Amino acid sequence: MLACGLVTLLILGCCLARAQVTTVTASVAITRGGKSRSHDASNVVLWLTPADRAAPTSVAPMTTPQPRLVQKNKSFEPHVLVVRVGSLVQFPNRDPFFHNVFSLFEGKRFDLGLYEAGTTRDVLFDKPGISYIFCNIHAEMSAVVVAVNTPYFAVSDRRGQVLIHNVPAGSYLLRVWYESALPDTLNALAREVTISDTASTLGLLSVPAINLSPEHKNLYGRDYTPPAPTSPTYEHP
Secondary structure (H helix, E strand, O other), X not given: OHHHHHHHHHHHHHHHHHHOEEEEEEEEXXXXXXXXXXXXXXXXXXXXXXXXXXXXXXXXXXXXXXXXOEEEOOEEEOOEEEEEOOEEEEEEEOOXXXXXXXXXXXXXXXXXXXXXXXXXXXXXXXXXEEEEEEEOOOOOOEEEEEEEOOOOEEEOOOOOEEEEEXXXXXXXXXXXXXXXXXXXXXXHXXXXXXXXXXXXXXXXXXXXXXXXXXXXXXXXXXXXXXXXOOOOOOOOO
């Protein structure tokens, strides 16, 4: 009888634990000049940092598959990658020519140097922040790695839908990031939220955006050298 009672308690405990974990949903809308931009609301990052208990560890466990930012067709795939702090991100070169990936601005600063087709370089993102990624050879290539100190994050799809899975009930600080939004705008979107079985939606988040110049300097702070007229061109997928 005692054994049966213990088994029953374990089952009830497991059921209760599962009931306290939920999928958090949200919708985002990109606005410009006060008007919604409905055709593409992708690449808005949302993350929840626990406010009522110790923050998650700064070292992320090994995940499967390992996060990667692939260089292919003179572009990075994906354009926006979100990882936990402590993640080792792969930068494989899938193009038939050299790349030189670097980041010298916010977040993680690194220079991977020249490396050829079929090879890979790794970068450890060991602190929270936004890292803007470029190639020193191809000015049109850019990407962003967002390193967060929490396992509860997601990126919006083209329709602006966001799903953050396996979030325990509790209080959190909601943070938002979007490449074409100003820092002050993003800070204004941050707020405390309470997640439970009956309160698991963040509603509609309107993200004001502006037109930012895509131009940037190369690894040495100079303008890129224009490609030779005979250089082959590659269309983005």
